[in-house]
Amino acid sequence: MKLMRERLGENLFLALLKIMENIVTYRAEYLWIDGTEPTAEIRSKTKILADGDEPGIWGYDGSSTNQATGDNSDVVLKPVFQCPDPIRGGDNILVMCETFLTDQETPHPTNTRALARAAEEKYGDQDPWFGLEQEYTMIDPGTGWPAGFPPNGFPAPQGPYYCGVGALKIHGRAAVERHTTLCIDAGLKISGTNAEVMPGQWEFQIGPAGTVEVGDHLWIARYLLYRVGEEHNVEISIEAKPMKGDWNGAGMHTNFSTQAMREGFDAITAACESLGAPGVPEKHLAGYGVGIEDRLTGEHETQRYDQFSYGVSDRGASIRIPWQVSQDQKGYIEDRRPNANADPYVVAALMTETVGAALA
Numbered sequence: 001m002k003l004m005r006e007r008l009g010e011n012l013f014l015a016l017l018k019i020m021e022n023i024v025t026y027r028a029e030y031l032w033i034d035g036t037e038p039t040a041e042i043r044s045k046t047k048i049l050a051d052g053d054e055p056g057i058w059g060y061d062g063s064s065t066n067q068a069t070g071d072n073s074d075v076v077l078k079p080v081f082q083c084p085d086p087i088r089g090g091d092n093i094l095v096m097c098e099t100f101l102t103d104q105e106t107p108h109p110t111n112t113r114a115l116a117r118a119a120e121e122k123y124g125d126q127d128p129w130f131g132l133e134q135e136y137t138m139i140d141p142g143t144g145w146p147a148g149f150p151p152n153g154f155p156a157p158q159g160p161y162y163c164g165v166g167a168l169k170i171h172g173r174a175a176v177e178r179h180t181t182l183c184i185d186a187g188l189k190i191s192g193t194n195a196e197v198m199p200g201q202w203e204f205q206i207g208p209a210g211t212v213e214v215g216d217h218l219w220i221a222r223y224l225l226y227r228v229g230e231e232h233n234v235e236i237s238i239e240a241k242p243m244k245g246d247w248n249g250a251g252m253h254t255n256f257s258t259q260a261m262r263e264g265f266d267a268i269t270a271a272c273e274s275l276g277a278p279g280v281p282e283k284h285l286a287g288y289g290v291g292i293e294d295r296l297t298g299e300h301e302t303q304r305y306d307q308f309s310y311g312v313s314d315r316g317a318s319i320r321i322p323w324q325v326s327q328d329q330k331g332y333i334e335d336r337r338p339n340a341n342a343d344p345y346v347v348a349a350l351m352t353e354t355v356g357a358a359l360a
């Protein structure tokens with residue numbers, strides 16, 4: 001080694017060492033959902049593995065993520081889904097984990113993926129599909145305001161920004177493009193993106209995907225979005241109503257179908273009715289993200305949080321039946337109520353349970 005170092009010279013030796021290191025190891029970025037209240041966040045840390053080794057069970061300090069006390073702090077990470085790490089490239093991977101107590105069998109109380117798993121076990125034979133429209137806002141860290149808002153005052157009112165083009169209307173497109181490429185490279189089921197109604201606001205869609213799968217893909221897509229935010233020095237916010245006043249909030253419209261709904265309109269109607277049954281809207285809203293009353297005002301393409309309705313093409317309804325679906329007399333429904341800050345595992349579990357039971 002010493003001889004090699006002398007013969008090659010310091011720089012070449014270190015470069016060679018680096019190459020050898022990369023050949024014999026890869027990195028797994030372990031991801032999990034924390035216990036932050038009122039809105040859970042994604043966390044991650046890196047494990048370096050020898051080539052050929054699988055990413056196994058791991059753990060972390062739950063007292064730093066609002067998931068444990070200091071005197072009993074360990075939370076267990078069990079890998080449940082993995083995909084290529086599109087940022088690091090090569091053989092490196094992202095590993096989505098579920099959190100467990102140290103008995104390794106009891107899901108941690110904040111483990112919402114376990115709810116989605118249970119719902120899928122019950123009603124998976126109906127083949128539920130989800131398409132989630134994740135809206136978000138890019139915040140300029142310098143001003144603390146959405147990208148495109150001047151430091152003092154306001155931009156021109158809403159109107160030209162949705163699906164707009166041009167430097168005065170669009171802010172952050174380079175970051176959006178980078179995020180889309182990363183999602184595709186990771187193999188996520190991203191199905192589209194668009195600029196939204198408020199300046200600095202954007203959307204991407206994940207789906208169609210299954211009850212558990214859609215949550216895995218959406219959480220990883222969020223993670224990649226935050227990473228792109230680091231690269232572009234922009235803070236990504238999924239807050240439901242980042243700007244009070246006459247500015248659109250940010251939602252996570254939830255498009256949903258089962259096999260029966262994709263085959264006939266009776267099942268579409270039955271699904272809508274089940275979502276409006278006594279007690280059901282309240283139960284769903286409780287899982288649709290914090291600040292739901294601030295966003296579901298009855299204005300800005302929403303139905304009020306305390307009213308339930310469904311209708312064809314109606315963007316002021318709780319549930320919209322797309323025009324094409326009423327034409328075809330089959331397809332899917334759009335629950336417009338979930339907030340951008342909702343947990344996709346919770347939303348998918350609720351939807352699968354409610355409609356699944358009605359159509360069983």
Ligand code: ADP
Nearest residue numbers: 129130131133191205206207208255256257332
């Ligand atoms: P909007 O017109 O409300 O903006 P989008 O085009 O943004 O709708 O999103 C629609 C989502 O619905 C997409 O992710 C799409 O993949 C998904 N989708 C399409 N067909 C179905 C279906 N049968 N079941 C569930 N989701 C579906």
Ligand code: MN
Nearest residue numbers: 133203205253
């Ligand atoms: Mn959309």
Ligand code: MN
Nearest residue numbers: 133135196203
């Ligand atoms: Mn939208």
Ligand code: MN
Nearest residue numbers: 133253334336
């Ligand atoms: Mn929509």
